[in-house]
Amino acid sequence: MNSSVKYKIRTLLGFTLFIIIVGSLSYLAVYKLSFLPNGYDIVSQQKDSVIVKKFNIIGLEKDIITLSFSENNLWKIEELNYGIKRQKDFCWFLFTASSISILILILKLRKGEKFWNAVWGSRIFFATLFPLLILMNSLNRIQDFIS
Template identity: 40%
Template sequence: MWKTFTRKLKAFVPYFFVMIVLGSLSYILVYQASFLPNGYKIISQQNNELTIKLFNLIGKEKSIQTISLGKDDAWKVEQIEYDVKRQNDSLWMIFSFVSISATLIVMYVRNGMRVWKAIFQSNLIFAILIPLVSLKSAWHSIQSLISR
């Protein structure tokens, strides 16, 4: 029993390190390199004025928008900051989960599992859908607060 456990552990360790590297690369991609497809990034914030950078579908800068809000709308600034943070977290989760699921698919296929069964076993569908709901909600909230 101990031999089978150590054998399985030795087989899993390289994939585990690959998953850690993929999660770290996703973090660097979103938070450090600001790869935000269809996303928003707060460039500067003064009292009730925000400067936001908008990105297109492929993550390139589309435009920079300055939003001036009244004293009564200070809550909107905080809400936009929260939604931008939630957007970044959701994008990081999508990039990490999809890359980890792809690694699991490769691992399963190498062990002899059929491709479609490996896709379902790796939970790729949930890896995309669960963070996508939060991401879509954050985008909608930011868009509605900016357009007012």
């Protein structure tokens, strides 16, 4: 095999391994360790009430909120469940996409590209901004159900 082909295969495998590791660590942080900056997590749920844990900006537990709903508003519990699941999904996507973009930025800077060319080439603004906007929308929706 040609040495350039070996280098490309090795680079591709390394990048794929990095994506798998970052995706797995992000999954563990969000879903198992409940690292949700400014987020919410459901502690327990009964037929007409739900207990929600609120986190602060650094992901530490801030508050526990108990919500009770009337018969007419039981649909809010399902919507709250959906909103919190969606918030976790987008938090995972934000962590994973940002980490991958940071790796690409570092690789481009090590190649000798200028800083702003490397920033544009890594698409770090898009990888961070779009999931962050959707995450903020999801958090606002959850906040509307809680208040």
